[in-house]
Amino acid sequence: MLKKTIIIASLFQAVAFFSQQYGGMWIPTEINEKEMKSLGMKINATDIWSTQKPSIKDAVVQFNRGCTGEIISPKGLLLTNHHCGYSAIQSHSTVENDLLSNGFWAKDNKGELTNPGMVVDFVTDIKDITKEILGNTTGLTDKELNKKIEENIDQYRKSQKLEEYQSILVRPMFAGNKYYAFTVETFKDIRLVGAPPQSIGKFGSDTDNWVWPRHTGDFSIFRVYANKNNKPADYSPDNVPFTPKHYLPISVKDIKENDFTFVFGFPGRTNEYLPSIAIEKIITDTNPARIEVRDIALKTLDEKMRADDATRIKYASKYASVANYWKKWIGETKGLKKSNAVAKKQQYENSLISKNPEIKNSLSEFNTFYNQQAPYALNNAYYTEILRNAETLTLANQFYSFIQAYEAGKTDEKSVNNFKNRLSAFYKDYDGELDAKVTAKLLALYANKTQPEFLPKGFEQFKDINQNLQILENWSRNSVISGRNSVNGATMYSDINKVFSNLPELVKTVKADPIFQTLTxxxxxxxxKADGEFMTLQDKIDALQKKYLAQMMAADKDRKFFPDANSTLRVTYGKVKGSNPADAISYHYETTLDGVMEKYVPGDYEFDVPQKLIELYNSKDYGTYKNAAGKIPLAFTATNHTTGGNSGSPALDANGNLVGLNFDRQWEGTMSDINYDPRFSRNIMVQTKYILFIIDKFAGAKWLLDEMKIVK
Known part of the structure; x- marks a missing residue:
């Protein structure tokens, strides 16, 4: 016991060596300006966020509701990650004109490619509206409280005068102890301007994903268009490049260790204030289940993608999406164990109890609820991941919802057309024969790993993979859901309108489909058997989390708290640093183009290199983009606290100039969504020098550089 106490104490001493013990994702109206300036920031908080003058916030957007982007020219030029623009690049790609492999660079505005459905959102105002939402809710039960909160949010939204392109997003913070309103302006005409080939933009692919050292030129360029009054508008050939209130100057100065940086973007989701029992369940139960499902799906897809170019293009974006969190969960689990996150949290909980003994009761309730929920949570993890990764079951599930609505008389022409459109988009990148193999293997996993009480009657028939492969191939070949069989004289691929021409016949055929019956x-x-209990216990956990977090904030007066990420605009900051993630391993903070050539494997799916880049390297034709050592700097790491959604976020220097583009985290620190540890938590950014080098020297797109303000 003494030895364990000494180890934990030494861990806390090591963490305390860093100034960022807890990280932080700060609402931009409430940033920790004092600490930011102590770390080296030279600008003021009002330069980052202001509604009275142009500020950096006017150049930061949520890109297509999933990533972040930033405006880098007075003509609406937008920079984001290659992986954030990947689906758009893929949508313009064919086997004959493979933009993923070859890259794309518009020669002028006329050559920019439209992307129907793509949007970017600017946040123009943020208000703390806690009083408006919670002011009249004292004494209500949980059910009454939730209803009243919804009513108050609806009333608040209705009270705001908005333009047609504006909306109000109301989001809870601190587990529902506070509420904020975000005013958003949405632009709908976004065009692809440039993207390097994936041998640059996705260099290292899945092998290097989430790891350091990294050599990925993960960027793509779009442009925001507006109407002639500079307001958001649907696509029109008459639209013009958007003129922003502010755009980011781009620095090409050398980056040095301990330089101050900050990242401005839309982090997706974190859970920094979970009790220790919750972290324990993530490590032992839910993460291993999710990893296992995706591991099977990825291996099956990869085999076909490597052998067939058409499949590679069709599944490229989906494969990357599945692999992303598969690898993240692996790193997260390792990091939580390595940083002794459970023991660290338990020690913190004991310190809270010493300040407020009532917290002991809250923690005891957490233990009860999480242990009761454990078997249902495990079933939830396997079930949801299998439905997400077995696309044939995903389709069957969509038909299930549609048929329920149809038989209840809740469909009309509009809803049917919407369903057909969703299906058409799905089938465009779906291979029924390939996914039959994925589904066969995942059904075997579910049959073998799920407790008998959670399995349908007779589901034991799916325990044998080889038998499943034969069964699913036969089912798929004769299935209208898989698109390989016809109904009403057509298939989903040949004529979806004809498939839906006789809805009663389609519904009858789908309901008789063994794939549909298995999903049902x-x-x-x-x-x-599981969902009701899982959700009932989750509601209790959520209510207790709100109480616990309020107790924590009241008890720990020395700690400055920030709200968990929830896809709203945030600022995080830190210093450029390398790391020592394991015994005898030391990582430098910066990589260079040299590392690309060291990893280069001709013709490899992940590590091939374009011939022109090789020529530029051999000739050392680096122009003004080389550093003091005569090398092309490529990526760097810092202690900024980031997560999913921060992809594409601008990394800015002490003066607010763009120095990098956030695209990943170091594998050993991916547990920062739950447990930020400054010893291991590093975000990874591609340097602006490398981005400009590729645009200028590799792509020859100097017309884009002419739009930018480059700080030398």
Whole structure:
């Protein structure tokens, strides 16, 4: 016991060596300006956020509701990650004109490519509206409280005068102890301007994903268009490049260790204030289950993608999406164990109890609820991941919802057309024959790993993978859901309108489909045996989390708290640093183009290099983009606290100039969503020098550089 105490104490001493013990994702109206300036920031908080003058916030956007982007020219030029623009690049790619492999660079505005459905959102105002939302809710039960909060949010939204392109997003903070309103302006005409080939933009692919050292030129360029009054508008050939209130100057100065940096973007989701029991369950139960499902799906897809170019293009974006969190969860689990996150949290909990003994009761309730929820949570993890990664079951699940609505008389022409459009988009990148193999293997996993009480009757038939492969191939070949069989004289691929021309016949055929019947059995068993208990306990956990967080904030007066990420605009900051993630391993803070050539494997799916880049390297034709050592700097790491959604976020220097583009985290620190540890938590950014080098020297797109303000 003494030895364990000494180890934990030494860990806390090591963490205390860093100034950023807890990290931080700060609402931009409430940034920790004092600490930012102590770390080296030279600008003021009002330069980052202001509604009275142009500020950096006017150049930061949420890109297509999932990533972040930034405006880098007075003509609406937008920079984001290559992986954030990947689906758009893919949508313009064919086997004959493979923009993923070859890259794309518009020669002028006329050559920019439209992207129907793509949007970017600017946040123009943020208000703390806690009083408006919670002011009249004292004494209500949980059910009454939730209803009243919804009513108050609706009333607040209705009270705001908005333009047609504006909206109000109301989001809870601190587990529902506070509420904020975000005013958003949405632009709908976004065009692809440039993207390097994936041998640059995705260099290292899945092998290097989430790891350091990294050599990925993860960027792509779009442009925001507006109407002639500079307001958001649907696509029109008459639209013009958007003129922003502010755009980011781009620095090409050398980056040095301990330089101050900050990242401005839309982090997706974190859970920094979970109790120790919750972290324990993530490590032992839910993460291993999710990893196992995706591991099977990825290996099956990869085999076909490597052998067939058409499949590679069709599944490129989906594969990357599945692999992303598969690898993240692996790193997260390792990091939580390595940083002794459970023991660290338990020690913090004991310190809270010493300040407020009532917290002991809250923690005891957490233990009860999480242990009761554990078997249902495990079933939830397997069930949801299998439905997400077995695309044939995903399709069957969509048909399940549609048929329920149809038979209840809740469909009309509009809803049917919307469903057809969703299906058309899905089938465009779906291979029924390939996914039959994925589905066969995942059904075997579910049959073998799920407790008998959570399985449909007779589901034991799916325990044998080889038998499943034969069954699913036969089912898929004769299935209208898989698109390989016809109904009403057509297939989903040949003529989806004809498939839906006789809805009663389609519904009858789908309901007789064994794939649909299997999904129905799985779904209805899950809903009746697991989902209700899982959600009931989750509601109790959520209510207790709100109480616990309020107790924590009241007890720990020395700690400055920031709200968990929830896809709203945030600022995080830190210093450029390398790391020592394991015994005898030391990582430098910066990589260079040299590392690309060291990893280069001709013709490899992940590590091939374009011939022109090789020529530029051999000739050392680096122009003004080389550093003091005569090398091309490529990526760097810092202690900024980032997560998913921060992809594409601007990394800025002490003066507010763009120095990098956030695109990943170091694998050993991916547990920062739950447990930020400054010893291991590093965000990874591609340097602006490398971005400009590729645009200028590799792509020859100097017309884009002419738009930018480059700080030398």
């Amino acid at each position: 059995q799985m779904k209805e068993t899950y809903l009746s």
